[in-house]
Amino acid sequence: MRFLPFGRRAFSDLSEREILALAISAEEDDGRIYATYAERLEADYPASAAVFREMEREEDGHRRTLIAEHERRFGPTIPLIRREHVADYVSRRPVWLVENLGLEQIRAEAERMEDAAARFYEAAAARTSDAGTRRLLGDLAAAERGHQTRAGELEQAHLSEGARADEATASRRQLILTLIQPGLAGLMDGSVSTLAPIFATAFATRDPATTLTVGLAAAIGAGISMGFTEAAHDDGKLSGRGSPIKRGLATGLMTTLGGLGHALPYLISEFWTATIVAFVVVFIELWAIVWIQNRFMETPILRATTQVIIGGALVLAAGILIGGG
Known part of the structure; x- marks a missing residue:
């Protein structure tokens, strides 16, 4: 034995x-x-x-x-x-x-x-x-x-076919409440709210290394803050929004990703090349948000475009004006 x-x-x-x-x-x-x-x-x-x-x-x-x-x-x-x-x-x-x-x-x-x-x-x-x-x-x-x-x-x-359809609808709704909606909120916050500090730093210093440092700090800090806020403010039991851990991770990771998108181009040492790449990334990020809103949240494409693109452009312009001034 x-x-x-x-x-x-x-x-x-x-x-x-x-x-x-x-x-x-x-x-x-x-x-x-x-x-x-x-x-x-x-x-x-x-x-x-x-x-x-x-x-x-x-x-x-x-x-x-x-x-x-x-x-x-x-x-x-x-x-x-x-x-x-x-x-x-x-x-x-x-x-x-x-x-x-x-x-x-x-x-x-x-x-x-x-x-x-x-x-x-x-x-x-x-x-x-x-x-x-x-x-x-x-x-x-x-x-x-x-x-x-x-x-x-x-x-x-x-x-029955009706029960299957009902369960498919409930499953999709739960996916949206637990992952898509918190992730979208994080992506919007990370992509838009970090525009001003990153581009203000870029145009104030014209130094890619400094801009990258500020961008990393802004993206990671915002991700941590948004993730903890999402997880802590609602345990999901009454709202039916699902696991607070899942929602917090989705929000935090997507916030960080949204901020990193236009910070990482400043790994390029030449300022204008890095800035042009960052502008392209911002454009892609904002249109990705529009697509997600239309695809999963059923927001009309025109309204989503108006809210996201115009809002993002205003924040971007504010950052450039503040830094350039």
Whole structure:
């Protein structure tokens, strides 16, 4: 018998009783995970939640069958052995990470769980000498392998075309609220608000190195400030805007990116060459904002152009006038 680091055992060293006990606890865990998925999806994706409720019931059926087999062979007392006690057994994500998973990621995680469970039952069946236990484990492996088909059947039963359309709409709305909208706000702030200090410095000093230093400080400082502000002012529970960490990262990174876009051209040592490149980058940034507003926020192209291009041009002109004066 080998005891691995942290007191864990190798799967190959488990007895048949311990293998059954591990299978029972694994089915209990998976059932709870599916129940958590269902609870997480209930409000926005009720049809998909119903699918996971059904999968939870199937895992409970497997657990009951395994307990009956353990009682037949070894009696009613089941040893306490869990996934984390076995070194080479596949792990599961901590349940609190579910809050940060979207619908498609949850479905992909469920598929990964079923595949891992099937491989476990196949390996367990190969280690078992009792014919009844071997048959049961083989049947469970086949059931887990067939769960992808079963999941499709459940989706057909619970997900009508209307439900699918509603869930697609809700998923797109959540994407916009959690990532697109905060990222767009960050890109607008980083691209527009840093124009004045960067170009004021450029035209006041005519020194690309100094302009680059100011630009980096402005972009990174604005990114940190915007990211923390977005994450701290709304936890997303009442507004439905999703994870504050995701929103904060989206805002902070896009703010920094927007500022860096027209600061990095000043890596070029010749002032006018760097400035012309920076003007081109500013033009691209502003039109990118217009496109995102029109594509995801459904803002009419003329209004988006007026708001962004004219606003950005005014800020840019202010910076040049202040620095040049």
